[in-house]
Amino acid sequence: MRCKIKVNKSRRIIFAGISLVTLSSTIYLLWKHCAIGAVWCPALNRAQQLAKSWEEIVGGKNDSERAILASLEELNSSIEILHNIAPWSRHGKMAEKLLQTYEARKLILELVLKSSQKTTQAVTLAENQPLNTEITTQMQQLWQEAIALLEQLPAHSQWYPQVKEKIALYQQESLANEILTAALQAASIAQVRQSLAQSPDNWQLVQSTWETAIKRLEEIPPNTTAKEQGKELQPIWTEKLAGVRAQKQQEQLALGAYEQAIRWAEQAENAAAQNQWSKAIADWNNALNSLASIPVQSIQYNRTLSQKENFTQQLAEAKARLQLALKQEQAKLNLEQICVTETKICDYKIEDNSIKVILSSHYMMEVWQIELQARVDGNIDIQKELRKHISSVENALQHIRQNSGIPLEVYSWDGSLLVTYP
Numbered sequence: 001m002r003c004k005i006k007v008n009k010s011r012r013i014i015f016a017g018i019s020l021v022t023l024s025s026t027i028y029l030l031w032k033h034c035a036i037g038a039v040w041c042p043a044l045n046r047a048q049q050l051a052k053s054w055e056e057i058v059g060g061k062n063d064s065e066r067a068i069l070a071s072l073e074e075l076n077s078s079i080e081i082l083h084n085i086a087p088w089s090r091h092g093k094m095a096e097k098l099l100q101t102y103e104a105r106k107l108i109l110e111l112v113l114k115s116s117q118k119t120t121q122a123v124t125l126a127e128n129q130p131l132n133t134e135i136t137t138q139m140q141q142l143w144q145e146a147i148a149l150l151e152q153l154p155a156h157s158q159w160y161p162q163v164k165e166k167i168a169l170y171q172q173e174s175l176a177n178e179i180l181t182a183a184l185q186a187a188s189i190a191q192v193r194q195s196l197a198q199s200p201d202n203w204q205l206v207q208s209t210w211e212t213a214i215k216r217l218e219e220i221p222p223n224t225t226a227k228e229q230g231k232e233l234q235p236i237w238t239e240k241l242a243g244v245r246a247q248k249q250q251e252q253l254a255l256g257a258y259e260q261a262i263r264w265a266e267q268a269e270n271a272a273a274q275n276q277w278s279k280a281i282a283d284w285n286n287a288l289n290s291l292a293s294i295p296v297q298s299i300q301y302n303r304t305l306s307q308k309e310n311f312t313q314q315l316a317e318a319k320a321r322l323q324l325a326l327k328q329e330q331a332k333l334n335l336e337q338i339c340v341t342e343t344k345i346c347d348y349k350i351e352d353n354s355i356k357v358i359l360s361s362h363y364m365m366e367v368w369q370i371e372l373q374a375r376v377d378g379n380i381d382i383q384k385e386l387r388k389h390i391s392s393v394e395n396a397l398q399h400i401r402q403n404s405g406i407p408l409e410v411y412s413w414d415g416s417l418l419v420t421y422p
Contacts, residue, residue, distance in 0.1 A: 041091040043081050048098065065120065068113045075106045108157055111149050112166075118146035119170065122177070123225050131229055133188060136181040143174035176226035183216030183230065187237060194244065198299055200255055203248035210241040254298035261290035261304075265311060268318070277322035284315035324352065327404040331355060334400045338393060345393070355406050357397060361413035397421060 079102050085095035122142035126135045147170045153163050190209035197203050214237050217230040268283030288311050291304040328350050335357070339346040345363045349356045367386065374382040401408040401421040408421040 041085070041089075041094075043085055044091050044095060044098070046078075046081055048078070065113060065116050068109055068116065072106065072109050072113065075102050075109065078102050079106065104157075108153055108159060111152055112159070112163070115146040115149040115166070115170075118142045118149065119173070122146070122173070126229065131184065131233070133181055133184045136177055136184055136226075140174060140177050140181060143170055143177055146170050147174065172221055173224050173226070176220045176224035179216055179220050180226040180230055183213050183220075183233070186210075186213035186216060187233075190240075190244075197247075197251075200248055200252040203244060203251050207241065207244045207248055210237060210244055213237055214241060250295065250298055251300065254294045254300040257290045257293045258300050258303060258307075261287045261307065261311075264290060265307075265314075268314065272314075272318060272321070275321075275325065277318050277325055280318040281315065281322060284311055284318055287311050288315065324406075327406065331400050331404040331406065334396065334403075338396050338400075350406075353406065355400065355404065355408040356411060357408065358411045358415075359413060359418070364413060394419075 079099060082095045082099045082102065085091055087096060119142070122139040125139050125142070129135065147167055150163050150167050150170070153160060157163070186209055190206055190213055193202065193209055194206045197206055214234060217234050217237070220227045220230045264283050264287035268280045268287060271277070271279040271283060288308065291308050291311065294300050294304050331350055332348075335346075335348045335350075335355075339348060339357070343363060343366065344360050346360055347358045349358075367390070370382065370386055373379075374386065397408055397410065398421055409417060410419045410421075412418055
């Protein structure tokens with residue numbers, strides 16, 4: 001009996017202890033969630049303490065991505081704490097009000113963080129790769145997306161004045177990037193045109209395009225990312241522009257020399273048509289000298305190759321014709337001395353490949369009569385003198401043949417071939 005009483009008593013003690021622990025836990029939980037207690041609520045105070053970093057960000061003291069991320073974490077913790085405060089407690093309304101405020105702040109911070117991340121992407125996009133229109137187009141998209149995110153923020157937000165400044169800054173960056181894209185597009189066009197340029201006019205267009213590209217760089221607003229990128233491009237493009245200007249000048253001079261060579265060649269051809277071989281030679285030499293002044297690097301140089309060969313052949317021919325003309329002139333003078341004496345001995349015709357001497361009928365008749373009379377008279381001296389005269393004429397004609405290099409033929413007055421000096 002006593003044993004049974006002791007067991008019942010132990011059970012009552014255990015049940016009492018359990019009840020006390022349960023009651024204590026319940027009271028603690030109710031206190032923790034501000035369901036009971038006085039004015040002070042630790043959870044509420046903790047939530048407010050965690051959300052204080054927002055003030056620094058809004059105040060512009062620290063609005064880096066790292067600070068925004070830290071503040072978001074604290075806001076999330078605050079929101080979680082506030083969700084645990086019983087809505088029916090005496091602190092429920094305050095928790096609900098703070099919850100709405102912190103949720104709104106969280107939305108703002110998330111938008112600002114996403115916007116900031118977009119701008120960071122835009123700035124770092126071209127760091128490890130060459131800058132081109134594809135990259136700047138992607139950057140432009142990122143700047144626009146950053147602006148669009150900020151424009152979602154409510155105008156009544158505590159942070160809106162600061163956001164307006166960021167929007168203006170990002171718009172400036174977007175404009176600068178747009179101008180940089182235009183500059184890169186102009187540079188790309190200039191490079192294509194430069195690879196295809198075939199004339200001074202083409203090179204002038206290339207020069208104008210490079211000048212446009214550099215002008216666009218100068219138009220980029222200061223204190224922007226694009227401006228810094230433009231500063232790196234400007235000396236490179238300026239050097240390219242200088243090279244294009246030099247190339248254009250070279251092509252202008254080369255084209256001028258080529259056209260002058262053609263003019264000299266036309267004059268040489270006209271002189272040759274009039275048998276003015278000395279002038280033709282001088283003009284062909286001038287034409288060749290003009291072509292020789294064209295540098296190998298010039299586009300015009302390839303045009304000179306066939307012309308050089310042609311002009312050289314024409315020059316050689318003109319020189320040969322001049323030599324022939326000089327020989328013909330000398331042969332003419334010599335023939336004048338032979339044919340035209342007190343008695344006209346002969347006529348002559350000088351052609352490129354032959355000299356024809358036609359003895360006059362009077363001369364031949366006179367020689368024949370003298371020869372005949374001398375034989376009748378037996379006058380040896382006259383016969384010797386006549387042979388000496390005929391021999392001197394023959395020697396003179398042979399000399400003309402040798403000096404002129406032109407075959408010479410002697411004909412009688414009736415067209416009969418008498419002798420040939422090949």
